[in-house]
Amino acid sequence: MEFSASTHKNEARPTKQIFILSGQSNMAGRGGVDKHTKQWDGVVPPDCSADSSSIFRLSSQLDWEVAREPLHHDIDSKRTCGVGPGMSFANAVKERVGVVGLVPCAVAATPIKEWARGTHLYESMVNRAKAAAAASDGELRALLWYQGEKDTFSEQDATSYKENLERFIQNVREDLNLPCLPIILVVIASGNEKYLEKVREVQKGIDLPNVVCVDAMGLPLQGDNIHLTTPAQVKLGRTLAQAYITHILG
Template sequence: MDLSNSIESNEAHPTKQIFILSGQSNMAGRGGVKHRHWDGVVPPECSPDASKIFRLSSHLRWEVAREPLHHDIDAKKTCGVGPGMPFANAAKERVGVIGLVPCAVGGTAIKEWARGTELYESMVKRAKAAAHGGGGEIKAVLWYQGESDTSSQHDVDCYKESMERLIENVRADLDLPSLPVIQVALASGGEKYIEKIREIQKGIELPNVVCVDAKGLQLNEDNLHLSTEAQIQLGHMLAQAYLTHFLG
């Protein structure tokens, strides 16, 4: 894959510590979204920082990161506040310049992230583009997905193997065998099977995989998506997990 023309000159941007944001709608961000409209409220914890926090656009160009981070990635849905900006603001003082790579798409099941699918291949392409030409070093995948797999026993039965294979494939395809993965245990989903998916998520025992638990965080009126305040809390939880487990 030729990435020589994909990324604008890195001279304008410092070398970044790169984090891949992936999964489904709660990673893409629905904080402040009601009736398919985002209220536009950006709390201080989600504020842009033109010197420290960048995002990779859908056109593979670095730009100053600002909410909603996934507006051109999860483009068929209305995006609002997600965990990416509060994560970056909480981590930047210790991590340095941060490059966020939004990849999450709402309503997607784990099978849609298998190697060879459009979503998976796009995520790998974007991650490689972000690091290309000295753009930075990929430090971790932040993963929040599973609500779409809480509707049947069949989905539950497949989830653990599918999630572990996803992690192994991403590490292999990025040639980063020890790449940290921080996944989120669900806060919402189909009531019948949500606890089974959560148990699987908390029970993944691959090396360099940690889990933060979103259970109990405030939801929007739809009882599915995290509120703006909850997204800030989750971003801080993700930052603390990264700083504790992976930044010596």
């Protein structure tokens, strides 16, 4: 496992603070993606700018490279990715934590049962997280999790969401050998209205140590009423950063 050839020698130093980005399409990023043409507008806000000395991402090939939007282009590769919360998060925390390593893992339209231990998505996420830490001699600092929209479409999925979410968190911590790994959980703002509040209440009521919730409700949505706009993603990333700094770093 090596750093991308596109990085300079002084950029190929081990990342120390590693954050897993996982969940569904809003974590993968749809900011700036036209719902009709499925094209990304290419607009990168200043808060999401690349920083070749401080912010890196683990590619699908397990190589470290300079992080830039769209972070999930080779992970959520069957869809068009745009701006997500990861880059604004990284830019907001880098002054406090130093070099940031991002591990994109989110995939669109995935219910939580597809993130159960033993599934492809779950095992890929865990393996990528382990590879990131091994490759950089760094430390896994938190999992940023934005998922649940898909579970609002059936009563069965919404009803089993609490059990599945708690098991997911426990399994991730166990499999990464990090029993206190911080989880910053985004409470969803969109989905099928029939069961949206049921899933939101589960997320807001999660009662496990080192789990912090950030509510996305009220952030502007695109015309599809599912995906956050680019400004909303920027704001969410900064909110996630503030939650990490306040509740985890103290």
